[in-house]
Structure formats: C-alpha cells, structure tokens
Amino acid sequence: MPNSVAYNSLGQLRADSWSSLEESAVQLLLAGAQQRPVEQLKQTITGLLDVLGPIERFWAFPGMQSFQKARRLFAAGKYDRFAALVRAVNGALATDSFRGDQPGDLGGEDDAYDRVAHPAEPARADRPYFEVLVVEDMGEQQERSLREELRRWRRADDPFVYEIVVVPSLEDAVMAARLNYWLQACVVRRRFAYRSRHDSSSLRQFVDSVVADDLMERSPDERAQILARTLARIRPELDQYLMTEIAVEDLAGRLSHHFRRIFHTREGSLELHLSILDGVAARYRAPFFNALRSYSHRPTGVFHALPISHGKSIVDSHWIREMVDFYGLDIFLAETSATCGGLDSLLEPTGPLREAQQLAARTFGARQTYFVTNGTSTANKIVVQALVQPGDIVLVDRNCHQSHHYGLMLAGAMVTYLEAYPLHQYSMYGAVSLREIKEQLLALRRAGKLDRVKMLLLTNCTFDGIVYDVQRVMQECLAIKPDLIFLWDEAWFAFARFHPVYRPRTAMRAARTLAETLRQPEYRASYDKFAAEVGAVDAADDEVLLDRRLLPDPARARVRVYSTQSTHKTLTSLRQGSMIHVWDQDFSQKVEETFHEAYMTHTSTSPNYQILASLDLGRRQAELEGFELVQKQIENAMRLRDAVDHHPLLSKYMRCLTTADLIPAEYRPSGIDQPLRSGLPSMIRAWDGDEFVLDPSRITIYIGTTGIEGDAFKRNHLMDRYGVQINKTSRNTVLFMTTIGTTRSSVAYLIEVLVTIARDLDAQLADMSPTERAAHERSVLRLTSPSTPLPDFSGFHPSFTDGRGLPTREGDVRRAFYLSYNDSYCEYLTQDEAEQRVESGDQVVSTTYVTPYPPGYPVLVPGQLFSPQILTFMRSLGTPEVHGYRPDLGYRVYVDKALEIAATTRPPQPPDSGP
Ligand SMILES: Cc1ncc(COP(=O)(O)O)c(C=O)c1O
Secondary structure: OOOOOOOOOHHHHHHHHHHHHHHHHHHHHHHHHOOOOOHHHHHHHHHHHHHHHHHHOOOOOOOHHHHHHHHHHHHOOOHHHHHHHHHHHHHHHHHOHHHOOOOOOOOOOOOHHHHHHOOOOOOOOOOOEEEEEEEOOOOHHHHHHHHHHHHHOOOOOOOOEEEEEEEOEHHHHHHHHHHOOOEEEEEEEOOOEOOOOOOOHHHHHHOOOOOOHHHHHOOHHHHHHHHHHHHHHHOOOOEEEEEEOOOHHHHHHHOOOOEEEEEEHHHOOHHHHHHHHHHHHHHHOOHHHHHHHHHHOOOOOOOOOOOOHHHHHHHOOOOOOHHHHHHOOHHHHOOOOOOOOOOOOOOOOOOHHHHHHHHHHHHHOOOEEEEEOOHHHHHHHHHHHHHOOOOOEEEEEOOOOHHHHHHHHHHOOEEEEEOOOEEHHHOEEOOOOHHHHHHHHHHHHHOOOHHHEEEEEEEOOOOOOEEEOHHHHHHHHHHHOOOOEEEEEOOOOHHHHHOOOOHHHOHHHHHHHHHHHHHOHHHHHHHHHHHHHHOOHHHOOHHHHHHOOOOOOOOOOOOEEEEEEOHHHHOOOOOOOEEEEEEEOOHHHHHHHHHHHHHHHHOOOOOOHHHHHHHHHHHHHHHHHHHHHHHHHHHHHHHHHHHHHHOOOHHHHOEEOOHHHHOOHHHOOOOOOOOHHHOHHHHHHHHHHOOEEEOOOEEEEEOHHHOOOHHHHHHHHHHHHHOOOOOEEEOOEEEEEOOOOOOHHHHHHHHHHHHHHHHHHHHHHHHOOHHHHHHHHHHHHHHHOOOOOOOOOOOEOHHHOOOOOOOOOOEEHHHHHHHHHOHHHEEEEOHHHHHHHHHOOOOOEEOOOEEEEOOOOOOEOOOEEOOHHHHHHHHHOOOOEEEOEEOOOEEEEEOHHHHHHHHHOOOOOOOOOOO
C-alpha cells in the first residue's frame, strides 16, 4: 500500500499503486533468480492488488479482465508473465500510450501485454481518448459483445476514441462518476441494481452515500431518472443517454432533461456511438480559437494601424528579431483587429465570439457569459456600473478588492461597508457573517431606506480561501429585500464549478438552485408555515429576524445574481482573461441595455484576440478535464499540507492553518475542524451546512516561530533565493496557492525549499551569540503575539452621508473623492499631527484611499473619519508600502472649509427607477 493518504483524487493512489506493483514484481523476479526469500515481496504485491481491486472496476483501461488476469498469473506463480503484464500496464498508464487506438481491455489474450508494450499502430496523440460508463447488470459475455460492437463502428477519421466501463448498479455508477475522471458520457440501460455487489469499504473516504433506499421499489423509468439526476449533480458535464426496450416515443417527452437522447435497445448501437462522439465534439468546440487560427494563416494586406500584424514590423527588423524567437510567430500571425472574415467584434459579437460566450455560459451554468480582456478588475466595474445608479445603496465587504472601491466610487453609489470577522492572531480578516449583513439591511429598513438598497457585493472565496454559503446568504437577504441584486466576486473561484463539493457554493449554481427551490410547491408550503410563525417579514421584529433562518416570499423574490471570475487566476487563460457570468431573471427586461453601455465604457476598442481565444480554450479544457484537474489540484494541496505538518523539522517552524484556525466555531455547526483530512464525506458534510468553509487548495502557513515577517519571508527567502512566487503574506503567515497548474514535482520542490529554509534557520540559531538569540526571541514573541487589533470602519463624515432620517452607515464616496481635486480643500498631516488632532476631538477626514500592503485593504476611504484605532494600527505597521500615504508629507485630509461646502452640496435623492 503506498504510504500516503489519498484525500480526494483516487487517481494518484491508483498511479502510485501501479508503479509500486511494477517495482515489486521486478524485484520478485530478481529475488527468485537469486534464490532470495520472496515472502515479504509477495505480501506487498498481494496488498497492492487488494488496493487496486476495488478501483480498477471503474476504469476501462487496463480493464477488469486484464486485472484479473494479472491476479491469476501471480497466484499461479507465473511471475515473469505477471511482471511483464504489470510493466506493460504501468508503462501505458504512465506515458498515456493506451490513449490511442488499441482496445482498452487486455483480458482474454495470452499475449495481451505485448499489445500494450508494442502496439501495432502508434497511439494517435492528436485524438483525445475518453471513457463511457454503461450502467447495466450484464454478464461478462454480454459486456464483451457490447464492447466489440461499439468498437466496430470506429472510423479512422473519428475525432476521438473511447472505451466503455460497465457497472451493474447505481451505487457503482455513482462511485465511477466520482472516481473516474476520464468519463465523458454515461449510457443508462434499464436493468441495474441499487447496491453494489462489491465490498467498497476501502473507497468510502472518496464517496458519499447515494440516494434513497426505496429505489428498487420505483419503476425502471423513475430509477433511470434518479440515477440521471444523481450523476448530473456530481458531473453535470457528462452526456447521458438512455437505452430502453420500451416505447421510446412515450418516454421521450416524459423523462428527465438530463438525458441527451433516448435509444431503443433493438435498434443497435451505431446511433449511440455517433451520439457519444457528437456529444463530446459539442464540448470540444472552440469557435473563436478556431476562427482566429484560420484567420491568422491567411495572407492579408493590412492597412490598419497594426504594424505588428503577421509579424511584419518584426521579422525584417535588424534590432528586435528576438521578439519572434521568444514569442513564436503564431502569436503575431494572430495579431489582428478584424471583426469580419470569420472573426467577430467583442463589443457587438454575432459570430464565433458570441458562440464562444454561449458555450462558456453553458459550461459555467450561467444564463449569459461575457468575456473580459482586462481582468476581473474591469469585470467588477462593468457589473457595478450596469446595475447601480448614483445614490443607490450598495453593501460591500470593506475587505474587498480595490476594483470594487473604485467601481462604486465611479458609479456614485452610497456605500455601506460591512465588517468581516477579524483574525487578530494572523492580522487577517475572515469573511462577512450573515448576521452582520442582516443587521445592516435591517438598520436600513428601520431608517426607511430599504427601497434604495440595490446590491450586496461579496468576495467568494476570499483571498485566504474562506467560502460563503452562497445560497443561504441570498435566500435570507431576499427575505428582507426581495429584489436585492448579488455580485459575487469569484476572482479566485472559477475552478470551483468543476468539483461536486465546491459547486453548490458557486454563485451560478446557487442562483439556479435557489430559483428552482422558490418554484417548488413544497417550498411554498414551508414559506407559508414560516410566514405564519414570523408574520410579515416587513413588520417583524429585528431580533426575531436576526435569530432565525429567513425564507423569502416566493411570490416576490427575484433571483438576480452576477459573478466575476479571473479565469486567468485558476483556469487556463492568458493573463487578464476574465468572465462575467449572469443569472438574472430580470436581465433582458431591465439590465441588458445598461450592461451593454457599461461594457462599452470599460472595454478597449482594440481587445486582445489572443486573450479571447485563450478564454475559449480554457472553457473547453475546464469542461472536458476540469473535474480531473481540480481533483488533482486538491490532492496536491493536501499533500503539501501533510508534508509541512508531519515533517519533524518543518513542523518546528511552520504550521498549516486549518479550518478551525481560520473559521471560528460559531460559524461551523458541523464541528468538523479539518473537513477534508477526515475524508471526502466529512468535507461534504461541512460544505453542506457550515456558514463558512475553507477552500483546502489554499494553504496559509503560519511562520511566526521563524521570527521572520511574512513579507521578508516571501521576498528574501522564497523569491530571491529559490524563485518561489507567492501572492499574499500577512505579518506572520504566507499563503501558498495550488492551482490546476500545480504538479506533484512542484509540490516536492516547495517542500525541499521549505526544509532548506528550516535547516538554515536551525544552523543560524545554533551559531547565534546570546545577544543575537535574545533579538531573535523578541522577533518570535512579536510575531506570535496578537497584533494591534485590525481597525473597524469608523464611519463617514456627516457631510458625505445623505443627512436624512435615522443615521445609517452608508456614504457618498464619489463626492468625497472628487472634492479633493480642488487642492485648496486639502492639507497633509503627519502621523503625529493626525494623532494630536484626533486626540483633541477634531474630525479628521481622509480625501482618499489609504491602503497598506500587506494586508492590502483600505483602512481609510474618501470621506472617512480618522479614529484612534486606525491611527494606532497604522503606527504599529512595519510595512513600507502604504498607498495613499506619502512618507514625505503624510495623510491627505480635508480642511474644515471643504467639509462645510460638502455639507451644503448634498446631491438630490436618485429617482426611483432603474434595475
Ligand atoms: C477578490 C479579487 N477580485 C478581483 C481581483 C482583480 O482581478 P484581476 O487581476 O483579474 O483584474 C482580484 C485580484 O487579485 C481579487 O483578489
């Protein structure tokens, strides 16, 4: 048995087991030849075969029959043939050489391994391989003939090649969908069992319990539907087909929309074969990439302001020729601004770009998707401008990305900053609790301003990996404000769509589930019961509403959800490739026009086509192999966590922060401290019900005991000495992100680097003089003690509030920002001067955003009052990089005259219109 734990990706366990099996089989041969004892080796091999036994039945290659054959050869003592077969299989798995045209199943032929080791035809690497799950309780002979029948339809010019895996029960089918990431389609036949005949206890850590026990009492149609629904929940991208012997015409109208097609069993398998290929081809399409590629290979005469097109300004240059050597010619061949000739316009797409965006919408579960070529920074501004009118109130996490601060300022929103829970020990913020959001909405209701509240804007997941219960947040907010719009900044979360446990916590999936829930009669009944208990939410007491789970009125609630994703951060795309996903019931009626204007406002008229084409391909990849890549990503992350926490030297200086460290217990009713460490079912339980969960692929390592500050650790140790790039640090932590690009070797390299750093530290400590050691201990004490508390939002100066009714938190950031364009309204105060002024009771007001890096969020925004807490925090910061603060002059603040003028020039209330 390989010595590491597999958390999520059985693929790694499987690959490791086959490699170990080959190694042991070879040793067994050698030992036999040298007449050394072989008992130990035989035990190891038996153990490995026992690990692989329950796994292999879910994969078409090498196939269960080949696996059984290996077992038989071993049991019969034919070690040379056993070793040859294992070597052939392992070699084929390791090099992917089985992905060619050879049948996947090696069983039943004496020289089966020869076909893998010496294929008659070389594998066609250009022809992707996948596997198809067939769910039917059939005999071995039947299975073999189905396989042969489908193989017979293969053509040399088929774009793909596939093999089938047959499983006899629903339970096996669900396990196969969870475990076999090469599956792209599933054929459900009518006769299948519920429970698996096999002992799958060793796989329990990878799969959850499945569906209702009364399945076998249901009709075959119902069973097929339940299976289809279950599979779609786990793998929505799988094409599902139903094969049945009863009247397909009747079924066609009734059966689940999850089936792509229904076939009559007796009509043979050709249509099925063609449909399987066609289904995968539909996802394989990359219309914009293909259009750009064909366009770039056509000779053109460019009389446009684009000298670099087709490399023309470069290839004959005497001075910049290395540009082509470095980038390759194709990138310049693709440099064009054409919007016709097969290409399309980003600002008004009607051809391949439109189609690429539609494909992306389907892949990400959106109703509309828009590509953005200037990152999520721009995507955020587009969405905010499209939806928010000057004077609208927007609730936003103060700890959000700067693009929101600027976007809301430009849009003229009245901004209510929400407080995330602080993690003083690590100088970080967590996320905004639902209670805080409800409190602010209820305060606005009390002040009679609820009608002006337009949007709630949150970051999911946060930089540090805290993930919201997206559906619950929306559900409870809609109970208070039924037309509230949600913008979920998923800059870090595009990959989450491709993992079944993450998916429900993405904006698009949560929006769809919420809309479906609100339509159900059972929901209506629960709502009526809720309404009878609470009374009308509009009139209910705040405390009652804060303390219970709220249900929106299905007759009034509108599901209006937007998500912005930096595709380039977590999936494949060139830098700056982002997407906006929309799931808004009122989009075409209320937003489409303003969205278009906002898109035009922020989008270049010369967008980069290579970025757009990479988004198209990134979408294709995510749809066809996202499931595999994300599983591997999480597996790598968990291996990194294990390596740090279990290494005797590393654990002396470093520790991976767990869910329990980053999410206080009050937000985790499951009580599970380290969800994935206790197996996937635990992760599912925590992710089902906890208010916040931690994305395990982001690893915050606590380094307080090294005595080195996070930023110095990043710059001096990781980057300068070892070329390891990381993104974020805090006073005593460093954040390592794993992505779909993280490999096992890169994890191994990082561990080596960390061990070297720890070893150096050990050596330095040993050589330190008593004075040096005392200084080191002081650093450790400083970094391991709680920091100066992170400051709360102090409030806007009254001149930048609307001054009407009960005071609430929101402020007019735009007015506060632009007032400072008049120099005579502003002055600079040093840290000392600001402290003195605040101490003597003056109202000191910032003209701008003041953002120290790290932690990277603004401690002051335009119009905000300085507080003693903010100034103490700023004084305690060691960081030299503070945006909005000039070391030579200090803070830029308003003079009293400016505040008086601001008080008399409050803008009128916005008209009651718009989205
Ligand atoms: C939460 C969040 N939103 C948006 C952005 C901006 O994304 P982009 O770099 O794609 O412009 C970032 C960047 O780090 C971010 O952290």
